[in-house]
Amino acid sequence: xxxxxxxxxxxxxxxxxxxxxxxxxxxxxxxxxxxxxxxxxxxxxxxxxxxxxxxxxxxxxxxxxxxxxxxxxxxxxxxxxxxxxxxxxxxxxxxxxxxxxxxxxxxxxxxxxxxxxxxxxxxxxxxxxxxxxxxxxxxxxxxxxxxxxxxxxxxxxxxxxxxxxxxxxxxxxxxxxxxxxxxxxxxxxxxxxxxxxxxxxxxxxxxxxxxxxxxxxxxxxxxxxxxxxxxxxxxxxxxxxxxxxxxxxxxxxxxxxxxxxxxxxxxxxxxxxxxxxxxxxxxxxxxxxxxxxxxxxxxxxxxxxxxxxxxxxxxxxxxxxxxxxxxxxxxxxxxxxxxxxxxxxxxxxxxxxxxxxxxxxxxxxxxxxxxxx
Numbered sequence: 001x002x003x004x005x006x007x008x009x010x011x012x013x014x015x016x017x018x019x020x021x022x023x024x025x026x027x028x029x030x031x032x033x034x035x036x037x038x039x040x041x042x043x044x045x046x047x048x049x050x051x052x053x054x055x056x057x058x059x060x061x062x063x064x065x066x067x068x069x070x071x072x073x074x075x076x077x078x079x080x081x082x083x084x085x086x087x088x089x090x091x092x093x094x095x096x097x098x099x100x101x102x103x104x105x106x107x108x109x110x111x112x113x114x115x116x117x118x119x120x121x122x123x124x125x126x127x128x129x130x131x132x133x134x135x136x137x138x139x140x141x142x143x144x145x146x147x148x149x150x151x152x153x154x155x156x157x158x159x160x161x162x163x164x165x166x167x168x169x170x171x172x173x174x175x176x177x178x179x180x181x182x183x184x185x186x187x188x189x190x191x192x193x194x195x196x197x198x199x200x201x202x203x204x205x206x207x208x209x210x211x212x213x214x215x216x217x218x219x220x221x222x223x224x225x226x227x228x229x230x231x232x233x234x235x236x237x238x239x240x241x242x243x244x245x246x247x248x249x250x251x252x253x254x255x256x257x258x259x260x261x262x263x264x265x266x267x268x269x270x271x272x273x274x275x276x277x278x279x280x281x282x283x284x285x286x287x288x289x290x291x292x293x294x295x296x297x298x299x300x301x302x303x304x305x306x307x308x309x310x311x312x313x314x315x316x317x318x319x320x321x322x323x324x325x326x327x328x329x330x331x332x333x334x335x336x337x338x339x340x341x342x343x344x345x346x347x348x349x350x351x352x353x354x355x356x357x358x359x360x361x362x363x364x365x366x367x368x369x370x371x372x373x
Contacts, residue, residue, distance in 0.1 A: 008053035065091030078223030084114030120367035145335035158276030193329035260288030260296035281309035285365030290320035
C-alpha cells in the first residue's frame with residue numbers, strides 16, 4: 001500500500017468529500033476541510049501566520065487522511081522564531097485498521113516540514129492521536145482550567161458535565177430550588193477572592209481593533225515568558241478581525257496608562273455537552289505584564305458579570321494568569337485542553353516538563369482558537 005503526503009490541491013476536493021462520507025457512515029463527526037484554501041488564516045504574501053493543508057493519498061486518487069500545518073511566530077524569552085502546529089491529524093485508521101499507520105505518517109511529515117512543532121486543544125488522553133504522541137516521546141500536559149459561577153441557579157440546572165448521574169441531577173436540582181447552592185457557591189467564591197476592583201483607577205474600553213498601543217504593550221511583554229505567540233497589532237487584527245463581532249476586545253487601563261487587553265466571548269450555549277443551555281463568558285486571550293495580570297483579569301470578569309453570563313471560563317498556562325484567576329474567585333476545575341510538543345521544541349524551551357508549562361503563555365487564543373466556545 002503506497003501512500004504519499006501531498007499538498008491539498010483543488011483536484012482532490014472530491015476525494016476528500018468521499019473520505020468524509022466514509023467516516024460519516026461510521027457515525028464519526030471528524031472530517032477534512034471541503035476546500036483546499038483555508039478559510040481561516042490562508043497563506044497570503046508577507047504574512048507570517050498562515051495555514052496549509054496536506055493529504056495522505058493512496059494511488060494518486062484516494063484520500064486516506066490529512067492534517068493542517070499552522071505557521072506562526074513565537075517569542076522565546078524575546079527571541080522570535082517561527083514554529084508550527086500540526087492541527088487535527090486525521091486518518092482512515094480510526095475506522096479501518098489497515099490504515100493505522102497513516103496518522104503517524106502524517107505527523108512524521110509535519111515534523112520534516114517543521115521540527116519545532118506543538119499541539120494544543122487535544123481532548124481525552126486515550127484518543128489514538130495522543131497514543132502516537134506518547135510513542136514519539138512527546139509529553140501531554142493538561143492546561144489549567146478555571147471557572148467562576150455568576151448565576152448559581154442556572155449553573156446547577158445546566159452544568160451537564162456534573163449532572164451525568166441520576167443522583168447528581170437530583171442533588172443539583174435540590175440545591176437550585178432551595179437556594180442552598182446559591183449561598184454555598186457565592187460564599188466559597190467570596191472566600192477565594194483576594195483582590196478587588198479599584199474603579200477609580202481602572203478603566204475598560206471596548207475597541208474595534210488593535211493599534212500602536214497594543215504594539216507598545218507587546219514590546220514590554222515579549223521577553224517575560226519562556227514561550228508566547230507574537231501578539232502585536234498586525235497579528236491580533238488577523239486573529240480577531242473587526243468584522244467578526246463574536247470577539248469582544250477589551251483594552252484595560254490603569255491611571256490612564258494601558259496595562260493590558262483581553263479577548264472575551266459571550267455565548268448562548270444550546271444543548272452543549274458540558275455547559276447545557278447556559279450563557280457562557282469565555283476569557284480566550286489576554287496580555288499584560290505578569291504583575292498586572294490580576295488587575296486585567298478583574299476588569300474582564302467584571303465586564304462579563306455585568307453582561308449577565310451564567311458562567312465565566314478560561315484556560316491559561318502561565319503562573320501569573322493562573323494566580324490572577326484564583327485571586328478573582330475562580331475555581332480550578334478538570335481540564336480537557338492539553339499541550340504537547342516535539343522533542344526539539346522541548347529542548348529549545350529547556351525546562352523540565354512538569355514546570356515548563358507554567359512559564360509559557362498559552363490559552364484558547366492559540367492553535368485552533370475558541371472553536372468550541
